[in-house]
Ligand code: SAH
C-alpha cells in the first residue's frame with residue numbers, strides 16, 4: 609500500500625518484454641519475475657506488498673523504485689442505470705474520464721476508454737471537442753482505465769466483457785500508445801482480452817485506418833460518419849475536413865478486407881440538421897460495396913453547443929423513426945443506441961472534464977500529432 613503515484617515510473621503500461629528489461633539487474637530470473645508481475649497487475653494488484661508470490665526483498669526494492677499504476681481515480685459517479693464514470697488524474701495534472709456501461713440485465717459490462725485528454729477535432733456537437741485538446745494519453749494511462757474499471761466489478765466476481773474506444777479523444781491520433789495498450793490488455797498471460805470484443809470508433813482519420821489495416825490492432829471498427837453529405841460533414845466536424853469521404857471509404861474497404869467483419873457507421877442525430885432524405889440517400893451511397901450496420905445515436909444534450917448560431921437539439925422520436933425508415937427502405941441495417949449514463953454525463957459525447965487548475969501549460973504544449981492534415985484546426989476551445 610501507499611505507493612506515491614506520479615513519482616516513480618509505473619509498470620502498468622509495460623508489456624512483458626519491457627518489464628523484463630526493467631527487472632534486469634534485480635535479483636531473480638527476470639523473464640520469470642516479469643511474467644509473475646504482469647499477471648498480478650492485470651488481476652488488480654494495487655501494491656507490491658500483495659504480490660506474495662515474489663520474495664520479500666524484491667517486493668521492497670520494487671516498491672522503492674516503481675509504482676504499479678500511473679493514474680489515480682479522483683472521482684466516481686454512478687447513474688441509477690448502473691453506469692459508472694471515473695475521473696482519472698494523470699501525471700502533470702490533466703484528467704480524463706472513463707466509463708463502465710452495464711447492459712440491462714447486468715450481464716454485459718462494457719468499458720468505454722479515452723485516448724486523449726480533450727480532442728483536437730472540435731466536432732460542433734461534442735462536449736469533448738468543445739473543451740479543446742490537452743495531450744495524448746500514454747500507454748499506461750489507457751491500461752489504467754481498464755484496471756480501475758475492473759476494480760469496480762471484481763468484488764462481484766465479474767469481468768469486463770467488451771471494450772469500446774469511444775471516450776474522450778480521437779483514437780487514431782494516438783494510435784501507437786493505443787496499440788501498445790491493447791497488446792497489453794490482449795496478452796493471454798495477463799488480461800487476455802479478445803480483439804474481437806473491442807470496437808474502435810474514429811471520426812475518420814484516413815491514414816490512421818490504413819495504418820490499422822497494415823499494423824493492427826485488428827479490432828472492430830466504427831466510423832463516426834454523422835452525415836455522408838460532404839459539405840455538411842465538414843461544417844459539423846471541422847477537424848476532419850482534411851479527410852474526404854471517398855478516401856475514408858477506400859480505407860474502410862481495405863480494412864474490411866483484412867478483418868472480414870461488419871463495420872459500424874455511427875450517426876449522431878442532430879434535430880433538423882442531418883436527418884433529411886438527402887442524408888439518408890448519401891449514407892446509402894456511401895455504404896454501397898461495404899458491409900455495414902448504421903448505428904443511430906440521438907444527440908445527447910450538451911449545454912452551450914450550437915451550429916449556424918442555432919442551439920443544437922435532440923431529435924424527437926418521430927424524427928428518429930422517420931430517418932430510420934428512410935435508411936431501411938434503402939436496404940441498410942439500422943440500430944439505435946441506448947443512452948445509458950445520462951444523469952452523470954457519461955453518455956456519448958458528454959465526456960469533458962476541464963483540466964485541473966494549473967494545467968494551462970498543457971494546452972500550449974500541443975504534441976505533434978501523427979496524421980497532420982486533419983489536426984490543424986481544432987486545437988482551440990470552441
Ligand atoms: N473521437 C472518436 C471516438 C469518441 S466519440 C469518434 O468521434 O468517433 C464517440 C461517438 O460519440 C462518436 O460517434 C460521436 O459522433 C458521438 N457523439 C459525440 N458527441 C455526441 C453527443 N453530444 N451526443 C451523442 N453522440 C455524440
Ligand code: SF4
Pocket residue numbers: 727728729730731734735736737738775776777778811832957
Ligand atoms: Fe473528438 Fe470524437 Fe468528439 Fe469529434 S466526436 S470532437 S472526434 S471525441
